[in-house]
Amino acid sequence: MKSSQRCEGMLAFFNERLKRKLKLFEFVRCFDMALYRLRNKEADAEAKTDNSDPCLTTTLQPLEKHAATIFTRRLFLMFHNEIIEEGLLIFDGRKEKFDHRIYKFSKYTEFGSTWEVSYHPATSIMKCSCKKFEFFGLPCSHMIFVMKCEHMTEISPSCLMHRWTKQARKVGEQHCQAQFSSTLTQETRFGVLCSFFTKMCSYASQTSKGFEEARNAFFTMTCRMKQLCMAKGTNVDEGKSSLPPFGVGDPKVVNTKGNTAGSYMAKPRKPRRCQCCRVVGHTRRTCPQNDHKTGQVGSNLFEEYDDYYPIGTPTPLH
Known part of the structure; x- marks a missing residue:
């Protein structure tokens, strides 16, 4: 009940700013304005709570x-x-x-x-x-x-x-900070370094001199970072990337819903048979019953594709 009420309250709040048939850039702008309004109200309430005292009007x-x-x-x-x-x-x-x-x-x-x-x-x-x-x-x-x-x-x-x-x-914020794991911290550092080095690589790749300097600096820095990881006790596999597998992984394989035994995917594929002798293993062109010396192979080949010629078109000679 709590999660449903909270979701309905947020939907009612955003419905004041968002409307149907909005374009994508209009939706982003309206969504940002709604978030700004929500954060402004929260900051205003927090400022009044911390910096002002209410009037005491009761007998208690x-x-x-x-x-x-x-x-x-x-x-x-x-x-x-x-x-x-x-x-x-x-x-x-x-x-x-x-x-x-x-x-x-x-x-x-x-x-x-x-x-x-x-x-x-x-x-x-x-x-x-x-x-x-x-x-x-x-x-x-x-x-x-x-x-x-x-x-x-x-x-x-x-x-x-x-x-x-x-x-x-305040206690909630400190509690959340204490719950940050080392994996999350490492992922954050990895993202920040990637953004910085990507920009530098784009500049270094434009000139040959910059490419050589960046390559030498990267090699020296990689050796240095590897030494720091080994000194810390982190296992670094030779020839493999020591970076953690951050990002989105492959989705989980889900079984097909419904009756999979009766679906077309579960049925075995029928073997191809010869149109002359109905035997598996060869086609009509290579059938041993056809007389290759009399030229019946060619006639059989054209007869197979007679239906593809439109009405009124002269068929090939046999």
């Missing part, structure tokens, strides 16, 4: 201030709305258990709807029956009411999801 200012310091601007506004919804809740009682407390709530003008929040003081874990935190990752109004009853000045750590905090982007 300690919780609201703590949310402003950890949440992004968009999530802070949603948390602000949850604080407003908390004012419509009605406290129906509390039960003391062995290691936790259960709070019961109902909502103003909504009869028959009740919610329960279990709170563990030792671990500060909260769980609400509405399951909004499990679904979206944002503390609901029922949890905020329990925080007010417990005189909390900060949001409980169990009610915080790292993906909605300001540090999620």
